[in-house]
Amino acid sequence: MTFRTTSQESTSMTVSRPSPRLAPRSVAVVLGTRPELVKLAPLVHALGPAARLVHTGQHWDEAMSGRFLRELSLPEPQVLTGVGGRPRAGQIAASLDQLDTAFTADRPAAVVVQGDTNATLAGALAANARGIPLVHVEAGLRSHDRAMPEEHNRVMVDHIADLLCAATPENAANLRAEGVDGRRIATTGNTVVEVVRAQLPGPAEQAALLDRHGLRADRYLLATVHRPENTDTAEALGAVLGALDELATTGLPVLLPLHPRTVAAAERFGLTRLLARLRVVEPLGYAEFLGLAGQAALLVSDSGGVQEECTVLGRPLLVVRRSTERPEAVDTGFAALVSPGADLAAAARARLAEGPTLLARLAAVPSPYGDGHAAERIARLTAELAAPSAAAARRIANPPS
Numbered sequence: 085m086t087f088r089t090t091s092q093e094s095t096s097m098t099v100s101r102p103s104p105r106l107a108p109r110s111v112a113v114v115l116g117t118r119p120e121l122v123k124l125a126p127l128v129h130a131l132g133p134a135a136r137l138v139h140t141g142q143h144w145d146e147a148m149s150g151r152f153l154r155e156l157s158l159p160e161p162q163v164l165t166g167v168g169g170r171p172r173a174g175q176i177a178a179s180l181d182q183l184d185t186a187f188t189a190d191r192p193a194a195v196v197v198q199g200d201t202n203a204t205l206a207g208a209l210a211a212n213a214r215g216i217p218l219v220h221v222e223a224g225l226r227s228h229d230r231a232m233p234e235e236h237n238r239v240m241v242d243h244i245a246d247l248l249c250a251a252t253p254e255n256a257a258n259l260r261a262e263g264v265d266g267r268r269i270a271t272t273g274n275t276v277v278e279v280v281r282a283q284l285p286g287p288a289e290q291a292a293l294l295d296r297h298g299l300r301a302d303r304y305l306l307a308t309v310h311r312p313e314n315t316d317t318a319e320a321l322g323a324v325l326g327a328l329d330e331l332a333t334t335g336l337p338v339l340l341p342l343h344p345r346t347v348a349a350a351e352r353f354g355l356t357r358l359l360a361r362l363r364v365v366e367p368l369g370y371a372e373f374l375g376l377a378g379q380a381a382l383l384v385s386d387s388g389g390v391q392e393e394c395t396v397l398g399r400p401l402l403v404v405r406r407s408t409e410r411p412e413a414v415d416t417g418f419a420a421l422v423s424p425g426a427d428l429a430a431a432a433r434a435r436l437a438e439g440p441t442l443l444a445r446l447a448a449v450p451s452p453y454g455d456g457h458a459a460e461r462i463a464r465l466t467a468e469l470a471a472p473s474a475a476a477a478r479r480i481a482n483p484p485s
């Protein structure tokens with residue numbers, strides 16, 4: 085896969101062009117959840133001393149944030165207060181207010197946000213309110229499901245961002261279809277490719293992980309469930325957990341690192357009996373999760389990030405969702421959308437029946453999410469956005485041939 089802009093889009097996608105120099109701590113990287121920490125890590129490293137992390141505290145605890153900061157060698161963030169645990173509007177309002185104060189006290193040259201969380205929207209609005217150039221990483225995803233707050237967040241951010249880093253040509257096409265000016269869009273790839281390559285444990289560590297969990301390579305399922313559509317009602321959660329419970333009786337263990345939202349929902353709905361046959365564990369650290377996902381016979385998940393990671397790991401995934409904003413993973417054969425309940429159990433049995441043939445087929449398919457250089461591209465484009473005069477001077481000195 086090559087990464088390039090369309091004829092309308094002005095930014096060049098070569099990796100080798102040098103970046104304008106950025107002042108230390110001049111790019112505010114706003115994040116608030118586990119997937120943002122994961123996917124922004126390569127960009128924070130590419131920005132180097134120019135990056136300054138602001139954590140909204142949307143998921144602020146050791147399991148979902150603290151250990152990810154350490155594992156991914158991220159710098160100490162400024163952490164906002166009173167954001168986590170509030171309803172959506174309260175989270176956005178509390179973050180926005182504090183971000184505005186922070187950006188006024190020490191104005192960044194650019195603000196970077198990623199994805200579709202409340203932190204993403206708050207960071208974008210705060211940049212917009214102060215006229216600070218805004219970069220949206222992972223722009224242009226669309227589930228076309230307006231029941232999802234994430235869909236609203238990503239659409240709003242895309243329409244106010246100054247630089248939209250689309251992971252795939254399909255994402256860029258979604259933006260153009262909504263009338264976004266092509267000069268603001270760059271097709272960069274997704275930073276997930278480089279973070280998976282960097283964090284995936286080596287063979288000896290993978291073998292030790294299997295030992296620790298009492299599992300055998302290609303002989304277990306790994307599941308994650310946390311989206312509101314699967315956890316907000318007893319019926320929905322009962323359907324997913326019921327299918328996983330049924331699969332656990334067919335001989336292969338089902339490992340389920342449980343998200344705090346799902347634990348609370350299972351207790352609230354009296355569904356903890358459906359967990360009895362599953363190997364329920366606390367949320368895993370990133371390298372451990374990747375090491376186990378990379379050896380699972382089958383992944384079952386409603387996570388956005390896992391839909392991308394399975395294409396780098398070469399493992400099959402059943403996506404327990406009504407819709408997906410990541411059709412590339414489905415079109416390349418890594419993932420399939422299934423509804424919870426009987427469909428999920430039947431689809432899992434069918435995929436497992438393909439065994440090594442399916443794994444061999446997937447191993448030959450490249451990830452649709454890029455070549456592992458997305459972060460370098462985004463860092464350079466961010467530097468050009470933050471230092472427009474330097475970029476313009478260089479363009480005059482080196483006109484495109």
Ligand code: UDP
Binds near residue numbers: 308373393
């Ligand atoms: N993940 C992890 N440990 C776990 C479960 C997931 O490190 O026990 C990682 C996973 O690899 C992915 C990210 O967390 O990179 C996904 O987070 P989540 O499902 O919370 O968010 P989403 O991707 O749906 O936005």
